[in-house]
Amino acid sequence: METILITGHKNPDIDSMCSAYAYAELKQKIDPSRNYVPILPGALSTLGREVFRAAGVEPPLLVATMHQTISDIMRPPEFILSTRDSILDAITLIKDENISMIPVLDTNGVYAGAVSVNEISSYVLSQLGPERPVYSFSVDNFHRVIPGKLLMQGEPVEFDAPIMTGAMPHRVFEERLKKLTQKPVLVVGNRPKILELAVHEQIPAIVVTGLSKDEPLDVDYSTFKGSIFLSEIDTAESIRLLRLSTYVERIMDKTVPRLDSKLSIDEGKRKLVQSHFRGFPVFDNGRFAGIVTRRCFIDPPKKKLILVDHNEVEQSVEGAIDAEIVEIVDHHRLAASKTQKPITLYARPVGSTCTLIYQQYQYYKQEIPKHVALLLLSGIISDTVFLRSPTTTDDDHRALGDVSKIAGVDPQKHADFMFAQIEAIRHRDPSEVVLSDFKVYEQNRVMIGIGQVELVTLEDIPAMLESFRMALSHIAAERKLEWTLLLVTDVMRQESLLITNGNSVYESHFVYEQKDNSCYFLPGVLSRKKQLLPELFRVLDCVN
The missing domain is CATH 3.10.310.20 (DHHA2 domain)
Structure with a gap:
């Protein structure tokens, strides 16, 4: 759901903060398809605190800037991997979702690192050298990458080993097996002599291919201490997928710099451009919150803003110039900046913006809640100095009379209460x-x-x-x-x-x-x- 922020001017007075709150409630009623949030662009005064306490509601949230931050463009952790997921899982996710970087969480759900096309490419390239590559295996992952079933699980469950196939005469296989400095994972069809030798040598795991349904193994493996997996696909495809069964934690990058969610977009972009990384993890108060990639910085969305009790961005919340102004409600002179699109503007020469908000409730035929009426009353009393200011109009008198009745309070007593809050x-x-x-x-x-x-x-x-x-x-x-x-x-x-x-x-x-x-x-x-x-x-x- 789209969020639109409603703000008064910097150093907010009572009229400013009360009109922002009341207008947010009205907009939410007439347009429930969006989320309207009142904000304070500056500290809440003692009087402001007492006014909202009297109304029985929390004051608007303090938001010091509209400058876009990393939190505005980061991608929530929709796609994640566990450290125990396979490299094949990472490749599939990157390919299917067209993403360039995936965060990796440990078994406790804590950020552990990241996997991108870079790490996968490096892993694949490492297998293309003159030396026989050694892979990190977990028997638990075999069934996740290779169609088939585990016939028996032995020890060890996790180990490093090269891959060897049995597509050769028994004598040649035996010679080559002895030359290896590390016992391999064997991928072979149902070849009894080669399987017997593998069982005898106690290699860590055997992947048997080409068995028809319910076909037994032609070997006694009762003394075998390793694991046996029955693959439903051919030997070449089993080897290809077996290479991708390695846990992603073995290739993930633990050194990717972390960005704070409150960092400015410009600073985050500078850091990414000056690095070789495809993206960065984002943290909010020390907790993993999402990631940003290079795509996130392309045409970042602007925050949407409604201005009340002012119309100049220079008087608005810091960074308002970076936001999209969609509406203005004000009773001051007009000196608004140009906007990219047509906007709604409601401006009249009255004594208080809360009077204009009252009129908007009337226009849309919406009932004013009791707590909103008290806030509107407070804003009118404050900005018109209880109808004594020369800016006061008949509209302010009518609005004050109506909202005081709805709030169920004597306006004179409420004015006395407010003026009594003014600090020496x-x-x-x-x-x-x-x-x-x-x-x-x-x-x-x-x-x-x-x-x-x-x-x-x-x-x-x-x-x-x-x-x-x-x-x-x-x-x-x-x-x-x-x-x-x-x-x-x-x-x-x-x-x-x-x-x-x-x-x-x-x-x-x-x-x-x-x-x-x-x-x-x-x-x-x-x-x-x-x-x-x-x-x-x-x-x-x-x-x-």
């Missing part, structure tokens, strides 16, 4: 505060970054101004941004402070009242999108 800013790292809800924008080829944090009081801010300026300057240098700002919003008094990294060229054009060095007072400003961003773009247009 003095206990938080300044950089973490800036980046907790941080978005990057481009205007006139100038890259700026704006963070926003919501508080119930601004009383701690004056003592922290210098630490915030330093954090903003560090982030600007690290991310190559020309201007970085932090909007600190008092959700109770409905006012904000704007702290910057101190770009005097731009800030000299501000209409805002300056309270301190690189700190400005913004009465009535709650929205980064609708109130602050237009002013910043105006300043950039003036300067550039």
Whole structure:
């Protein structure tokens, strides 16, 4: 089943994470043929954790990147061999399934090595030299490669030996048998004298060919300690198959490098191209997970992604540019990148993406579950500052009223609960505060970054101004941004402070009242999108 991931923006806020979760549930209802999975592209905040706990559901899974990894292209271990399988088994599997490499597991199911065309070719070529080849045999494998039955199993069961046929006079056979430094496996028809000599010499195994059904052996083998196998095929074919009865563990390569499933596709491809191997085994947290071969790197499939609460890949989960964007649901300005194919886009100027998700439930005539209603309520309260933000619309009022009834909660009490979860800013790292809800924008080829944090009081801010300026300057240098700002919003008094990294060229054009060095007072400003961003773009247009 195809999987489609649904993500909010980096440094996800409540509206972003709740809309992703709620939309995944809706998409799963209206399109059960696919698997819709909500994800978090950044850490879950304390408030986010409490919101999902109140709804009684687990928050979305944290997924830090969309960059393709080896796990995205590896082949699950559909075709495997045991160390006790024969070389013929390996050849048959490679030929029938058109694969170039097969993982080999030991009797406990643990990865032991790999067999490819390379190992089989080397095995065959090793038999073509001037010296008589010696093979590794197991009597247990005879019946797996040669049609027939085991008449008796003796000792040893496993051994190394050359192969000898009895297609010659008895005297010649006896002379040649004595010249061998190692007792052979004999492949012969029902020839009494040669069989008697083989029994007398106690060779490890005899393969008798050409017997008709129920035909007895013309030899007394009661004193024989080796094994006797009765082949249903001719001598030449029995010899050919007997050579392939060797356990694959005797030819498998134990030195093939292992790849971690989290390794990037580019790095995995580089390693494979620079090696002579046909593929690599893949391990996930130390456990064998599958294999990748050279074919796996040809046109690797892209992950499919739905964006909610944003429409720019730069604001999305890391590596979103490598994914296929299939849908966007957003209430921000449109600056989406070009897509390869037509996509579904639902965008309206409302105060919260959760309002848009509510509208989608209405459009598809789907009942909103109680836990989803509470998440939608949380997102609307958060993004509209409980309907106080200037971005709030009549649609947000209607959505909040409906979902609060479905959730069975008083919206005022739920808003009080949410605002009570906001941590005192003095206990938080300044950089973490800036980046907790941080978005990057481009205007006139100038890259700026704006963070926003919501508080119930601004009383701690004056003592922290210098630490915030330093954090903003560090982030600007690290991310190559020309201007970085932090909007600190008092959700109770409905006012904000704007702290910057101190770009005097731009800030000299501000209409805002300056309270301190690189700190400005913004009465009535709650929205980064609708109130602050237009002013910043105006300043950039003036300067550039």
